[in-house]
Amino acid sequence: MPPTDRTPVSTGKGRRDMIRFIAIRLLRSLLTIALVVTFAFVVLRLSGDPAMLIMSVDAPPEAIAAFRRSWGLDEPLWTQYLKYFGAILHGDLGRSMRDGRDAIVLVAERIPATLALTIPALLIKLGIGIPAGVHAALHRDSWSDRLVMLAAVAGFTVPSFVLGLLLVLIFAVQLGWLPSGGQESWRHAILPVITLGVGGAAVLARFTRSATLEVLGQLYIRTASAKGLSWGRVVRSHALPNAAIPTVTIVGFMVGSLIAGAVVVESVFSWPGVGRLLVVAVANRDLAVVQCILLLVAATMVTANLIVDLLYGFLDPRLRSARSAGAG
């Protein structure tokens, strides 16, 4: 039997498979977001009584009851959940329990600050990680390959808070060149951007290297070189485009985490971004804000994944059949 998916015939035969594929992907994406909303709701609502946390313990019972009523906390959970879902469908993400402002506004205010860190960091990752990975793969086992690999392993094993604090210790405390925290000028962004970028670049370099090596080792590359093409040409026209395909995945993940990828680093550098807001909101049990951030993160992630998925399908026809089997 040829290596194809065998399922009982009743699954039907779609005529417009392309549209079907996109529709299934979209549905899956929406399902994921619904899952996140549910997750957030369940975790946040069932975990404790926010009224007891927001109000002081010795607040009068009438005040607590009034607080609950005004936030709908006295209704059955099921009703709360449906209302919540309905509200989200209308674009209403609730208000912060702390200062009563719209959660979405509160979060939106912080997005530029976070992007000011994550976008330059992403450029560093791409600008250093991919060339370093390709270079290491092309010069396998040379000293530069070993250097890249060592740096890559270090990038994985050194947590961002350690790297960030080390940078602060060296460049802010010892040398006094750069500020250690805050958001007053562009100079304040340098250390956090480096902290974010270096780790990601290492991960990307390692990934790119093995993707390239894998492609280089494959048979059709050898076939191409046997046809008399120069090695450099083979690398440019065959190896790199093919190696790019799996790399798209990890880059997609990085793009997806532009908004939430800086939680720890923002905390280290007291940077007033979304991540910082999340940590504070979590500590304060500010339900609406946490849910809003979760949803935002999920939506970004899911969108990035969707784009990657579609890109994948178009970049590599070989994978279409293989992937469709699991996509179901």
Place this chain on the structure above:
Amino acid sequence: MPEAPLPVPSPPPASVARPPRRLSKTPGLVLFALGWIATMLLVALLADQLMPYAYTALDLRNRLTPPAFLSGTWAHPLGTDELGRDVLSRLIVSIRLSLIIAFGATMLSATIGTLLGFLAAHFRGWAEQIVMALADFQAAMPFLILALSVLAFFGNALGLLVLLLGLHGWERYARIARGLAISAGAQGYAAAVRQLGASSARIYGRHVLPNIASTLIVSMTLVFPEVILLESGLSFLGLGVQPPSTSLGNMVGYGREYLTRAPWILLSPAAVIVMTTFAVSVVGDWLRDRLDPTLR
């Protein structure tokens, strides 16, 4: 992964697994890594015997003493913190707790993932779709964000922390277990045993599990360092292990306030985190290359 018998050159994009790692296979490096891991295990096991002081004992006359090699005293080889507590003793206790958490969580996620992977392989159909959708979801969401919300809202009990970290990485075991179980069932020994009339429990417990154990163990060595990093990150943010307990991450978190005056408070736990994750990664890569060419 989609269907097991298909040649799939890379993981599907929805599942961003850790990128493949290839370390240099220098045996010297591996020996060093193994030595480090053994030391850490010994420290964790003999923590009570090794501690020079109780980890909560205050020594108010010797607050913020630098380590012995930085003009400090040998009474506190790694110095003391802001309350005069011995950094070495706290480090030893932290190593023990961090390793216990990471170990427990790794075992948990391996168990959950393998079970779900077997369920998916066994029932196929919609059960498989659900498991794979959950796996996609898990892989697509930044775990730190999920963990943050759960921890802060359910409180910080140690058990809950282990439980939560035990959800990290399950999807990787699930994918592996599912893929291997399907291929074993499609034409291999599992199909043979099944047609002998064996129950599912027998097929999976007696045959499939022992056959894929080495692959699962290799995956565990790759997930373990990530769990250590997660725990230390959460504790650093003040949302993981809570005082008076201490872990490597929250030593760094608390030491951060004394970064300018007493950097040694955070440097030694930071070094242990880095060394340990490095060592386990090196050993994991080495094991994978040695034992299991199917994992990339």
Place this chain on the structure above:
Amino acid sequence: MHPRYGTGLGMSLLTVTNVGRRYAMRRGLLARAVTVHAVDGVSLSLERGETLGLVGESGCGKSTTGRLVLGLEAPDGGAVHFDGAPMPAVGDAAWRKLRARMQMVFQDPLGALDRRLPIGVQVAEPLEIHNLLNPSDRPARVIELLGAVGLRPDQAERYPHELSGGQRQRAVLARALATNPDLLVCDEPISALDVSIQAQAMNLLMELQARLGMAILFISHDLRAVRQVSHRIAVMYLGRIVEMGEPDAVLHDPAHPYARALAAAIPHPGLRGQTRPVLQGDPPNPADRPSGCAFHPRCPIAEAICRTSVPALLPRQDGRQVACHAAHRSDAGVHRERAA
């Protein structure tokens, strides 16, 4: 030559009635799902102690037929009866219990054995599963089984990779025989073996059958092997049986043009000089089944009717069953001549 088998009185051990099995096969994300009739309207029966050889090219559905016969897959249509009772649903308790009575011998013995367990443990496994014998009596039974297939008692301690291919196949056979099954389905049991030991393996199979009296469905692409062990053979082409009858008759005087081509492919020292029909055209593709008689694009004697009408598998005067328009017409012609 062969021990005579059951006279056909009463119930057959195995009756397969008009079974079919379809798969949806997709060749790419953007391609339409194609329905593949892996098996289409196959009927056969098997008596105790009888061997039926099932022969055909790869992809003709013979392995799927084997799985349907064993009840490892449920057919989309038709029915399988074993010992007078319908096949239970796949996986339920009755189905599992029935496994003790019907066993399979696989093409790839290394794949069919658990590489982490010694041979003896695996041969004993059916006894454990079906709770046969006292645990204390099982080791003796294992030794007995190993002896029956020509393995030494000390080889019970060996792991699959420590045995040769032929020894592994013997171990698989010993495991299959552990429960004294009534039916053995052998799916290409010798194709993974060295040519030098294929004959040995087939002789062992026949010897065991003579001693134990089980029925065997012997699936192979190798017509010679099938002829050697079978009491009857069935030739399959693209999911259908095209000819069924006594092996010598089918081989020396094949009625279906496909069977003729298969038989001609066997080197025959005695038949030199005779014309040999050679298969022409593309090899069959189950996903793209020709209309009418599936064989017509490759058939040297195809006519107009072969493109439109599927020939039924009908008995000829001599009892041989053939599914071919031309063969039936000539048979009828012979009959008329005789009658005249």
